[in-house]
Every structure is written in structure tokens, then in C-alpha cells.
Amino acid sequence: MTWNISDKELGQLVEQMTLEEKVAMVSGYGLWRTAANYRLNIPEVLMTDGTYGVRYSIEQIDGPQDSDSQLAAFLGVVNADLSRGVEGAFGSTRPATCFPNGSSFACSWDVGLARELGEALAAECQAFGVNILLGPGINIRRTPLAGRSYEYYSEDPVVTGEIAAAVINGMQENGVGASLKHFACNNSEVQRTTMSSVVEERALREIYLAGFERAIRKSDPWTVMSSYNRLNDVQAAENHWLLTEVLRDDWGYDGVVVSDWHGIKDRPASLNAGNDLDMPESGARKQELLEAVEAGRVPIEVLDRSCLRMLKLVRVARNNIKPNATADHKKHHYLSQRMAAESIVLLRNEGALLPLDAGKLRKIALIGAAATVPVIQGSGCATTRPTEVDIPLAEIRLMAPGAEIGFHAVSDFEAGSSTEAAALAAVDGADVVLFFGNTEVGYDGEGSDRTHLNLHDGQDELIQRLSQRNGKLVVILATPDAVVMPWIDRTAAVLAAFFGGQGAGHAVAQVLFGKQNPCGKLTVTFPAQLEDTPGFLTYPGENNRHIYSEGIHVGYRSYDKRKLAPLFPFGFGLSYTSFEYANIAIDTDTIDASSAFKVSFDVTNTGSVAGKEIAQIYARPHAPRLIRPVRELKGFAKVALQPGETKRVEVTIEARDLRYYDPDHRQWLLDAGNLTIEVAASSRDIRLEAVLHAQVPALPSSILNVESQPYLVLEQEFARKRFGIFLKQQLGLDDEETEKMLEYCGGSFLGIYNTVAWVAGDKISKIDMAAFLDNLNKEMGMAIGNAA
Template identity: 80%
Template structure:
């Protein structure tokens, strides 16, 4: 079972392998395994999807299949239509706990809960004999239309990285490897294997890669999965810059890079780039690699490095196996319920229509098919066959046994139908109407983006219509991401459950009747309309290229910068209680590039029931050299409070997380000046603030050259002094004359060399000026490097 071999023995195994054996070692065997080598006694590993549940296909994993059969089985799951039901979609898939999907779980803002998810997934993997689970997925939810957004956590990389690291640690501390995916910029399913995500380097570094770096730094996943798409016109699985320069050299990652399934187009190029494991098995790609090694297009040492990484992974995973592991599915179902309850977001609660008092309510009208067939997950490779499913209508009846509860499908309200009048009469007579709405089932998911932000056909219209017949409409939403709400002013309450997993039915009922005080908060911004989405003008791309035109202003950064009112802001969520913030302080009034700052403040429950508040800390820079967002999330804390109770909340922030990336300097920089730290209940509900000074080198706006306008050379004291001394020496000036020369230069719109030569003629050569500027840039760069 275990495989106890030393590093020296692993290196000896690689040296003993033939080229063909090495090619097999870095290739899959079938759909879900690595290749065993019986000659050298190298065992195999088993991996499977997904990000919120274990999808174990008996046919694909345990059955014997040829290449065509494997691909057909794989595509059968990828392209499955969940509208026909889980059983038909999954056939012989083993039941496993379907936990809340990523877009739901992250709304808990609870890293402890995320760790518990990892632990539970690991327990089920151990029981199934799975060594690596292909998740978590943390691509930025750049647009709510993205087909796989239900798997991902947030539009913010800091939050995404924190949740992912917790899931990874929960998995790997219990003997199951994680696969952090999809690296990188898999933010749309439109032509997903050929579309190039065209992203400027600042946005790439600060937004789309930052969550991966954080998760790797804090979780060190055994594997990282490269994405299907091209990144800046290079296939992600074949990008040396992404997989070697950034991932290996800058981030010091030493695990295995595995391809997404059939994500490699050029196998030799992928090995040279640092993509170790090619999944699933492909005889053609193996032969391409063998040929490339033999003719020198792939250096032998590159293949050997990948082989050694995979053997180390096999050793780690095999030695972590827990023989005869068993899993308590009832316990995991209870965990799924708790996770769903912690993640539900209360978006509106006008006139305190919620919670419903079960002892007093007389009549309840429940509307919508999702009340009896809850939409618990998205569609695609991550989809899990649940062990059981809580039905919302059943749970509502359980909590309100004395109420008269009627149920009505959407067809009951069709104009002119026999049931129309009786259904409307039931709505009008009800003390509360619970409308269960959902997006289109089985369409938005892996392989296709949504085309709109509406609910499933006719539901938006029906909600609006029912709102004219009742003043007590509560809308419960099952959706992968944000939806538009044209009916919002006509309903009294809105609950967002997202895709809450198999226990979401009970969780919803508990929130509706006050058994659970809602505490979830949004991890994305809800736009009023599709046209408000950042990057709307260039989505979904054309001619194979998708330009990320909003740059660094993703999600709430976009809405803040444009002063655009969202439907609901990032970080927003209501409670049945209220919370006040007070007494903010910082551990220092001045920080530098190596500082760790603690921000503390009091949170008080001023309501009448116990509840949990998710307090968020944002950083707002002053007078930045480069364009910056108004504010960015830098920390958060979830605090549980009894009525009237006050707790001191402390959030720790490292200076490294306050930096921005300057492509000109090719470095992460911290600006001198001031930063204000804001504590609040959402990105648009700032309650407290505290400003600190930042000690850092004062830098010019950009790298200087002969065509730089003179003010750029003169804007910092450091550069002014150097330029003053240069003019004195080159033109034989005294201090006063050099000062007047600098005043003249400051007002010129010409480049620095042309400005000086206009007055001084040839006394300063172009080469001398260029040398001065190069040395100045070098000196500035050295200063920045020392400060960092």
C-alpha cells in the first residue's frame, strides 16, 4: 500500500527508466490514473473530480475501456444535462456528499468551515481509494455569466486564496492531495480550449494570479492544474512564463503541474514549459514526446525533472493512504446542512417579514418547482451524485406543522388555465408567499456561459405578477452567481442560496423560520443589469481573443471607480440582528515594506438575537504613483455575538499585501505616503477608518528615458538632486544656474534630452544623457529592491 523510497532511490529509478517508460510516467493511464511501472515496482495514483464533492464513476474508474470508450464516458459527464436528473446524468457514479458549491461556500467567509470541507472530502476520498481530488477551483468570478462560476469562490483574489488554502490544508492534512485549478484565467467557457485571455500584466499579477499565489503559499497543494485557455496568445499548458518563471521561480512551487483533461495541444512544448503530467492517457501525445526527446527538441533533463516530481507525488500520496477507511455519510450530510446555513445570504428583509413565526402563521403559499426539486449544484465535471437531498417544501412543513401550506407550480399561474384563479386566491390569502426561483437548469455550467442574468423562463415575470397580489413575497434563489432582479421593489424579502448542496433544503427552512440567523455575505457584486458588468464591452471576445478591458478594475473595484450603484455590493448581507462598529486602532502609525500591521476594533450586537457578523477590512491608498482601485479587501473576521455583547476583532495585514505590481520596474512596490484602513460591513458600508504613514522609497511615475518629459525626472527629490548635479558637472554651472535650468526644464513638453539640448546645444551628448538616465533608473531599482 505505502511506498517507502528515499530521494536517492527515486533519482535512481528515473535514471533506470527508458525514454518510453519516462513518457509513460508523465502521462495518464486511462482517464483517472497515473501509470504504474511494474518492472520498476512504481505504483499508480487515482484521482477524480471535483471541487465540492467526490465524483467517482464506477464505469470510468473501475471498468475496462479503450481510448474511444474513455473519451465518450468523459464527455458524457462534461456535457451532461442536469435537467434530466442526477440519476440519468451519472448512472453508476458512487453516491457522495454534495456539499455547497464554491460560490455558495465562500459566502460563509469562514476559513474554519472551508477546512472542515477539506477534511470531509478527504475522508470520502480515503474511503473510495482516491489519492488526489481535482480541486479547489479558484478562478476569479470576473463575470457572473461565466459557466463555471458556481465552482469558484469570489471576484476578489484575497478571499479566494484564503478559502482555497483552508480547503487544501483540510484535504492534505488528511492524506489526500489537492489540485489547485485552473491556472490561469479560465474565466469563461466560450471556446474555452482555444480562446486567448488577453490580460495586461498588472491585472494578471494583482487579480488573476494573486489568489493562486496566496493559496500556494498558505496551502502548498500537491498539484496545480493548468487551464484549457490560451493566456496572452500562448496555451496555458505550454506557457514557460506561467508554469516556470512565475510558478516555479518566483513562487518556489515544487509540486506537480497536471494538465486539464486533453488540455495539452503540443506535448513537447508543455514539458519544456513545466507541465509535468499529461491527463488523460493519449497514445499520440506520448509518442510525440518520445520523438521530441530522441531528436533533441525536449532536453532529457526536462523530462527527468517531470518524472522525478511525479515519483515524489506518488510517494507522498501512497504513504498517506489510510487502509480500511470508512466514512460517516450522515455526519457529512449534517455538515452540508451547516455549511449551507452559514452561507445563505439575506439580501432584503423589508418590514421584517422574516423570520416567519411558525406559531402564528396561518397560511403559507409555496410557489416554484425548486421547492420540491432544489437546484443544489451546477453541471459539469464537478457534479456529484448526492447521498440524500433535503427537500425545501418538506422542511417547511416540518417547521410549521400547524400552518395550512399550499404548493403551486409555475404552470398553475398560466393565464386562462383551470388552476389560475385558485392559485392566485391562495397567494392573496397567504400570510406569506415563498417563491423558489432558479436559473436555467443544466445550461449554465461547464462548456457554456449564461447568455443573460434572468431567472429561468417566465420566473421574473411571475414574481412581478405575484407581487401585485400579495404584500408578503419572499424570494429564495438558486443560482450559480449574480442575477438581475427587475422585480426587487415588489417583494419584501430575498434570500440567495446559490447552489447550496444536498443540505440546502433544511438550511433554507431554518433561515426562513429563524432557527438560523443568516450571516452569509456576498463574495461578488450583483449588477443591476448585464451592461454594468466590468468588461461587458469586450465579452466574450472575438477572433479567438478575449481582451480583459477593465484591467485591474474587476468586480467591486469597477463599481467603486465608476461610482456605479450595484444592485447589491460586494460583502453585503443582512442579519436578523444589527451590529455596530467602534474604537478602531492600529498596532503602528507607520509601516514599511516588511511590517505586519494589526487593525483592531469593537463589534457589538445591538439586536435582540444572537448572530454572526463578517467584518471586512479594506485598504484605501492615497496619491498612488499608478492607477489604483479606490479600495481593496485586505482582511476579514467572522465574529459570533450574543445580544448586547461586544468583542474586540483583530485583523492582521502584511505589508506585502498592500503592494501593487509595476510592469515598468517589473517589481511589486509599496508607495510612500499614506494608506487608510477601512472597517465595514461591506465594500459600500464603511463604518470606521484609520490612516497610517508608509515609509518607502519615493519613485518617479515610470522608468526614465530620453523621451521622458522633464517633470518626470524632477517629481521626486532623489531624482532632482541627481539631475541638478548632472547639469552642474556637464554644463559647468553653479548651484543657482543649475536651479534655473531645472525650472526651465520643468515646463517643457519635449523629452528631457531635447529640452536640455535646445538650450545647451551639443554640450551634453545623447549618449551622456542616456547613461545618466540608465544609472538613475538602476539606482532607483536597487533602492526599491532593498526596501522590498
């Protein structure tokens, strides 16, 4: 079962392969396997989908492996109708734990719990004989409409990268490889295989790639999966800049890049770009690659390198197999419940309606189909057939055994229907009304974006109507991402569970009745209306191009910059207790590009019940050289506190995370001068702050050339001093004359060369001026540092 083989022997295997065998090595076998080579005793590797659960399709994995059968099975999953229920859509899928989806679980901000998730996923993979699980998915949630938002963690790359790294480490330390996906800018499902995400490089580096870089640096996933979409008009699976220049050259990644399923359109181009493995098997693409190698369009060295990467992947996968492994599904169900409970966000709690006191409740009215058929996950390739499902109605009955609990569907309230009067009477007579709301089941998922941010099937209108009849209305939401809430001001309490997995029903009941103090916080901004979202004017694109017009101002960065009030801000979440922050300290006053520093502060539980607080660390630059967000998240900590307890919290921040990317300099730079470190309860609730000084040379606002206006050369002391020395030497000036020349230059609107030439004639050539400025640019770039 194991495959103990040295690096030298792996290289010899590549040398022994025929061209056809090499092509097979970098191509799938069927839908979910790599190709075994029986002549050379090279075993296969089995992979399957799952960002929050293991989707083991019996027909696809254990059934016929011919291309027609496999394609039909694959399309059946992608296009599955979840409105028929998970078992109806995936009846031949082995049961596995359906953990909270990414948009839900990330609201826990719990890195330790993320590692536990990875460990549990690995255990179930080992029990199924799966070597690689195709996840986690970590694309930035740029728009709440995006169909796969439910799989992804956040609008912010720091939260995204930290959670992803922990999940990956939990998996791979237990012998199952991860496939970090979808690389990159898979932020919409509209024409997802042909649409080009048009993104400026700075936004790419600072927002859309940053979470991937962070996860890779902290976990080294066995594989990275290229995405379906085009990126800046080049197919992601064929994008040399993305897969080689950034992923491998800049980040040092040397694992396998695998395509999304049928994501490659030009196989030779994809291999040349750095996409090693083509999935699933395609006879046409294998032939295309074979002919390209024979014709010299793909160098044999490129093919050999990918073959070697594949062999290393096979070795690590086979050597980590745990024979006769079993999974404790009951234990994992409890984990699913705990994850859901840690992730639920309390958005509103007027009059402290929650937690409910079961002993004082006589009648409880439950409304909405999700109370009896819970909406626990999105649709698509990640969908898991759960081992069991907690039903909210049943869980609430357990929590309040002495209360009369009635249930009504939304349709029961249809005006003029035979059920309307009884349903309204139940609402009128209830001590509390629990409304289980959701978005459209089966539509929120892979293959299609949502078309609006409202709840499904007239639910918004019904909530408004019911709120006028009973002031003790609690809305429990099961949604993939943000929704609008036109009824929010009339509703007493709101819980956001997102897609909370198979244990969400139990978790919701625990939170409602105070057995669990809600501690989740939002990892995206909730807009007041769709039109407020940062990319609204250019979504979803046209003519196969989707321009990311907001640039770096994604999510809360945009709301802050525009001073626009969101419905709920990034990082927001209420508790049944209260917290105070005090005594911020930073262990240094100054930093440079290679520094790390510690932010410490006290958090006190000032309420009467135990709770957990998620403290967030933001950085706010004072005088940024380029346009930057008002503040950006740089770290966080989750702290558990008993009533009256105070804990000292310490968060380490690396200066590399304070940098911005300058496309002209083509490097990461640290702004010179002061910045404020903020400790916050949310992006709009800053509790503490302290000033830090970045002691690096200040750069001009743009790269200098002979046409640059002179003030750009003179605005920073470093450049001004060098320019003065240059003029003094070239023109034979004394100190006083040099200073007068600098003052003269500072008042000119001409380019720097023409300004000097106007008074100095040909004493300085344009070539010499250009050479000086080029060297000055390099000198300043080196001085400011580029921390790796």
C-alpha cells in the same frame, strides 16, 4: 501500500528508466490514473473530480481502461443533462456528500469551515481510495454569465486565496492531495479550449493570478492544473511564462503541474513550458513527446525533471493512504447543512418579515419546482451524486407543523389555464408566500455560459405578478452567480442560497424561521443590469480572442471607479440583528515594503438575537502613482456575538498585500505616502477608517529615459536630488547654478536629454545621460523595496 523511498533513490529510478518509461511517467493511464511501472515497482496514483464533492465514476475508474471506452465515459459526464436529475445523469457514480458549491460556500467567509470542508473531502477520498481530488477551482468570477462561476469563490483574490488555502490544508493534512485549478483565466466557457484570454500583465498579476499565489503560498498544493483556454494567445498548458517564469521562478512552486483533461494540444511544447503531467492518457501525445525527445526538441533534462516531480507526487500520495478508511456520510450531511446555513445571504427584509413566526402562520404558499426538486449544484465534471437531499417543502412542514402548506408549480399560474384560479387564490389567502426561484437547470455549468441574468421560465414575470397580490412575498434563489431582479422593489424579502448542496433545503428552512440567523455576505457584486458588468463591451470575444478590457477594474473595483450603483454591493448581507463598529486602532503609524501591521476595532451586537458579522478591511490609496481602484479588500474577520456583546477584532495585514504591480519596472511596488485603512460592513458601507503612512521613496510615474519629459525626473525628491548631483558634476555647476538649471528643465516640453543639450551642448553625451537614467531607475527600484 506505502512507498518509502529516499530522494536519492527517486533520482536513481529516473536514471534507470527507458525513454518510453519516462514518457509514460509524465502521461496518464486511462482517465484517472498515473502510469504504474511494474519493472521498477513504481505504483500508480488515482485522482478524480470534485471541487465540492467526490465524483467517483464506477465505469470510468473501475471499468475498461481502453481509450475509446474512457473517452466515451468522459464526454458522457461533461455533456450530462442534469434536467434528468443527478442519478439519471450519474447513475453509475458512487454517492458522496454534495457540499455547497464554491459560489455558495464562499459567502460564509469562514476559513475555519473551509478547513472542515477539506477534511471531509479527504475522508471521503480516503474511503474511495482516491489520492488526489481535482480542486478547488478558484478562477476569478469576472462575469456572472460564466458557466463555471458556480465552482469558483469570488471576484476578489483575497477571499479566493484565503478560502482555497484552508480547503487545501484540510485535505492535504489528511492525506489527500489538491489540484488547484484552472491556471489561469478560465473565466468563460465560450469556445473554452480555443478562446484566448487577452489580459494585460498588471491585471493578470493583481487580479487573476493573485488568488493562486496566495493559496499556493499558504497551502502548497500537491498539484496545479493548467486551464483549457489560451492566455495571451498561448495555450495555457504550453505557456512558459505562466508555468515556469511566474509559477515556479517567481512563486517558488515545485509541485506537479497537470493538464486539464485533453487540454494539451502540443505535448512537446507543454513539457518545455513546465506542464509535467498530461491527462488523460493519449497514445498520440505520448508518441509525439517520444519523437520530440529523440529529435532534441525536448531536452532530456526537462523530461527527467518532470519525471522526478511525478515520483515525488507518487511518494507523498502513496505514503498518505489510510488503509480501511471509512467516511461518516451522516456527519458530512450535517456539515453540508451547516455550511449552507452559514453561506445563505439575506439580501432584503422589508418590514422585518423574516424570521417567520411559525406559531402565527395559518397558511403558507410555496411556489416553484425548486421547493420540491431543489437545485443544489451546477453541471459538469464537478457534479456529485448526493448521499441524500433535504427537500425544502418537507423541511418547512417540519418547522411549521400547525400551518396549512400548499405547493404550486410556476406552470400552475399560466394565464387562462385550469389551475390559474386556484393557484392565485392560494396566494391571496396565504400569510406568507415562499417563491423558490432558479436559473435554467442543466444549462448552468461546464461547457456553456449563461446567455442572460434572468431567472428561468418566466419566473421574473411571475414574481412581479404575485407581489401585486400578496405583500408578504419571500423569494429564495438557487443560482450559480448573480442574477438581476426586476421585481426587487415589490418583494418583501430575498434569500440568496446559490447552489447550496444537499443540505440547502434544511438550511433555508432554518433561516426562514429564525433557527439560524443569516450571516453570509456576497463575494461578488450583483449588477442592476447585464450592461453594467465591467467587461460587457468585450464579452465574450471574437475571432478566438477575448480582450479583458476592464483591466484591473474587476467586480466592485469597476463599480466604485465608475460611481455606478450595483443592485447589491460586494460584501453585502443582512442579519436579523444589527452591529456597530467603534474604536479603530492600528499598531503602527508607518510601514515599509516588508511590514505587517494589525488593525483592531470593536464590534457590538446591538440587536436582540445572537448573530455573526463579517467585517472587511479595505485599503484606499490617497495619491497612487499609477491608476488604482478606489479601494481593495485586504483582510476580513467573522465574529460571533450574543445580544449586547462587544468583541475586539484584530486583523493582520501584510504590506505586500498593499502593493501594485508595475509592468515597466517588472516588480511589485508600494506607493509612497498616505493611505486610508477602512473597516467596513460591505464595499459600500464603510464604518471606520484610519490613516497609515507608507515610508518608502516616491517613484516617478513612469520609467525614465532620455526622451522622458523633465518634470518626470523632477516630480519626486529622490530623483530630483540625484539629477541635480549629476548635472553639477557633469557641467561643473555650483549650487545656485544647479538649482537654476533644474528650474529651467522643469519648464521644458522636450525630452530630458534635448532639454539639457539645448543649453549645455555636447558637454553631456546622450550615452552618459541614458546610463545615468538607467542607474537612477535601478536605484529607485531597489530603494522602494520588493517584499517577497
